[in-house]
Amino acid sequence: MEAGRERWEWPAERIRRFGERVVQVVAEHLTSLPGRPVFRVFPRPLAERYLEFGGAPETGESEDRVLDAFLAEIEPYPFGNGHPRFYGWVNSPPVAMGIFAEMLAAAMNPSCAGGNHAAIYVERQVVNWFKHLVGFPAESMGLLVSGASMAAFTGLAVARHAKCGFDVRAEGMQGAPARLVVYRSGEGHGCHQKAAELLGIGNRNVRVVQHDGAWRMRPDALDERIREDLAAVHRPVCVVASAGTVNTGAIDPLDEIADVCAKHGVWLHVDAAYGGPAILSRKYAQPLKALARADSVALDPHKWLYIPVEAGLVMVRDAALMRAAFSLVPPYLRTDGNPEGVGGLPWFSEFGFQQTRGFRALKVWMALRYHGLAGYRASIERDIALAEHLAARLASAGDFEVSQPQSLSIVCFRFAPARLRGAAEALDSLNRAVLEKTQLGGEAFLSSTVLDNRFWLRACIVNPRATEADIDRVLEVVREAGVALAV
Numbered sequence: 001m002e003a004g005r006e007r008w009e010w011p012a013e014r015i016r017r018f019g020e021r022v023v024q025v026v027a028e029h030l031t032s033l034p035g036r037p038v039f040r041v042f043p044r045p046l047a048e049r050y051l052e053f054g055g056a057p058e059t060g061e062s063e064d065r066v067l068d069a070f071l072a073e074i075e076p077y078p079f080g081n082g083h084p085r086f087y088g089w090v091n092s093p094p095v096a097m098g099i100f101a102e103m104l105a106a107a108m109n110p111s112c113a114g115g116n117h118a119a120i121y122v123e124r125q126v127v128n129w130f131k132h133l134v135g136f137p138a139e140s141m142g143l144l145v146s147g148a149s150m151a152a153f154t155g156l157a158v159a160r161h162a163k164c165g166f167d168v169r170a171e172g173m174q175g176a177p178a179r180l181v182v183y184r185s186g187e188g189h190g191c192h193q194k195a196a197e198l199l200g201i202g203n204r205n206v207r208v209v210q211h212d213g214a215w216r217m218r219p220d221a222l223d224e225r226i227r228e229d230l231a232a233v234h235r236p237v238c239v240v241a242s243a244g245t246v247n248t249g250a251i252d253p254l255d256e257i258a259d260v261c262a263k264h265g266v267w268l269h270v271d272a273a274y275g276g277p278a279i280l281s282r283k284y285a286q287p288l289k290a291l292a293r294a295d296s297v298a299l300d301p302h303k304w305l306y307i308p309v310e311a312g313l314v315m316v317r318d319a320a321l322m323r324a325a326f327s328l329v330p331p332y333l334r335t336d337g338n339p340e341g342v343g344g345l346p347w348f349s350e351f352g353f354q355q356t357r358g359f360r361a362l363k364v365w366m367a368l369r370y371h372g373l374a375g376y377r378a379s380i381e382r383d384i385a386l387a388e389h390l391a392a393r394l395a396s397a398g399d400f401e402v403s404q405p406q407s408l409s410i411v412c413f414r415f416a417p418a419r420l421r422g423a424a425e426a427l428d429s430l431n432r433a434v435l436e437k438t439q440l441g442g443e444a445f446l447s448s449t450v451l452d453n454r455f456w457l458r459a460c461i462v463n464p465r466a467t468e469a470d471i472d473r474v475l476e477v478v479r480e481a482g483v484a485l486a487v
Contacts, residue, residue, distance in 0.1 A: 007060060008120075008392050018063050025067065026099060029075060030082065034465070037442030039080040046073055080445050082468045085474060087459035088439075088447035090246060090274045094308040097370040101363035102308055112357040113180060114347025116340075123348065123361035129368060130299060130313055133279060134272070135292025141319035143348050144311060144360040147242035148273035149191040151314035152296030156182070156195045158296060159238035160266035161325035169325075181229050183207045184240040185217040187247050189271055192240045201237070204307050209372075214405050215250035215451075217241060223260045230264070239268040243288055247449045247458075249408030251275060254290035261295075268408060270294040272311070275461075277304040280377040284408065299363045304380060304409075304462050311360050314352075322351050329400015372474050377466045383409040385460050391469045399479065402449055412456040415482030428455040429487055436482040444474040 081091035110119040127142040136142075145151050161168055166175050173180075186208045188451075196206050207229070210221040227238045239261050242251040254270065261268040270291055275301035278284040279291065289298055295317050302311040316322040327350035342366050349355045373380075387409040394400040394413045403412035414431045421427075435448050435457055449458045457478065461471075 003473055016256065021067065025071065025075070030096070032072065032168065033083050035245070036391055038083040038086050038445045039439060039442060040077050041440070042077045067173045083445070084463060085415045085444040085470045086463065087461050087474065088445045090303050090460050090462060092303060092306040093304045095367050095371070097367045098363040101305035104360035105362040107385045108359060110359050112359055112361070113349035113355050114344065116218060116342055116344030119359045119361065120235035120344060120348070122375040126364050126368070127313070127315070127360045128208060131315055132299055134276065134299070134315065136315055136317060137287070139319060140315060140317045141322050141351055142313060142315035143352050144313055144364070145352065146310040147302065147312035148189065148271060148298045148300050149194065151312050152191045152269070152271065153195040153198060155197055155269040155316065156192070156238055157297060158322050159269060160199055160201070162321050163235070163237045163267050165235055170293045178233055178235040179204050179205055180237045181207060181234050182240065183209050183225060183236070185209050185211050185221060185242060185252065187211055187215050187245040187250055188242055189246055193270070194451070210484070215245060215248045217252040217257060219253055219256035219260050222257060224267065226260065226264050236264060238269055241268065241270050243270050243291060244278065244408050246252065246274060248403065248412055248476045249275065249410035251284070251287050252405065254293065258290055258293040259465070261414045264451050268293070269296045271298050273298050273300040274303050277376065277380055278408055281381050284385060305367065305376060306462070306464060307363050307367055311364055326350060326352055383461045383463065383466070386471050387411050387459070387464055389468055390459060393472065399482070403456060409461040411459045412451060414456050415478055417482070417486055420486070424454060431455050431457055432483065434478060434481045435486045437485065438477055441477065441481070444477045446474070448456040
């Protein structure tokens with residue numbers, strides 16, 4: 001064999017031998033996590049070495065030495081979300097089936113822009129499953145994207161195309177006859193502001209609509225803001241509602257917001273990236289039923305369905321509008337449109353920004369087939385029950401405050417010994433220190449948020465490995481940190 005070529009053409013036995021070692025590493029990593037620290041800071045000497053400016057290795061190493069380096073320098077310092085006591089941000093552990101699916105998808109390595117090959121039909125089926133779940137019609141369209149940020153960009157791009165009142169693809173924003181306006185709650189995710197900025201709408205034209213005491217957008221306030229902009233001869237384009245905010249899990253009154261949007265002819269985009277899967281639960285099925293009335297929906301399987309990142313999803317009710325907003329087919333990609341031919345169905349790349357697209361659908365497809373909706377329903381309801389258990393334990397304790405109402409699987413709380421009640425600044429400082437001590441302590445991991453200008457600890461339970469014992473231990477760890485720091 002030509003010198004060096006063996007590095008590219010591995011025989012089956014070599015693939016099997018190294019593959020078995022990799023699987024052993026994965027198995028040890030996943031099964032050992034509960035007995036390890038939730039989080040360990042990447043060591044400074046390693047960090048400095050990795051940040052050194054220089055070129056890649058000139059001479060290759062053996063596969064075993066490369067894996068040894070992974071085991072010594074990377075595997076011991078994970079993000080932490082695989083651990084049963086990790087409740088930071090909205091980061092779930094990966095389902096085992098999704099891990100194996102990633103390897104299978106990489107082995108096939110298709111470009112999922114389009115064509116008549118298996119990966120395209122897998123993604124079509126996955127999108128259909130989610131359209132059915134949220135109540136979208138069969139003729140609607142969707143595609144898998146990196147996450148909610150790209151889903152927001154895609155949904156708002158279609159909204160701009162549909163509602164701007166001029167040919168934005170030809171004229172660009174310089175052709176706008178009126179100021180375009182987007183509306184969101186102060187509790188909405190920042191990715192929507194980024195999308196508005198990138199789409200040329202600008203953050204000064206993103207209206208922040210008041211929320212109620214339950215952190216939900218007020219439909220009456222939304223209606224008032226739209227009327228004000230219409231009176232000023234501005235052009236309302238899109239309302240972004242939340243089906244589970246990242247801060248508190250609040251679900252906006254989607255039906256009433258949809259009524260306001262319908263009355264004024266404004267696009268409704270719903271951010272269901274985190275909370276959308278709770279439509280499977282008995283408690284939240286009804287509040288989330290109105291997802292079916294949205295013009296576009298973002299939902300991240302890599303959040304509450306525990307799929308390995310990246311696996312975001314955007315769905316748009318009007319497939320023709322979605323295609324019109326993005327389709328640009330160069331001559332080298334044109335097909336005759338024959339579903340039986342090489343080109344197959346209309347290409348996914350005509351419905352979004354990406355041309356080259358990875359095989360994201362396989363891990364979603366395999367996980368949904370393995371767990372089924374019943375399995376996910378049980379796990380989601382268990383996460384919700386664990387959050388309610390944590391909120392109840394905290395509320396019954398004398399040294400904690402809990403933000404109410406508690407929603408979905410998020411609990412916002414803070415350590416508040418009696419002697420500091422009413423001392424807002426002191427409580428904020430104490431809880432910042434408690435958070436850092438908890439995160440670095442390795443027994444539990446929380447994140448934080450700010451509500452009404454006050455600092456809160458925040459637990460988001462999207463973790464099928466978590467138990468009541470884990471939840472109880474988190475409370476103990478936070479209390480121990482708080483007592484030590486409040487001296």
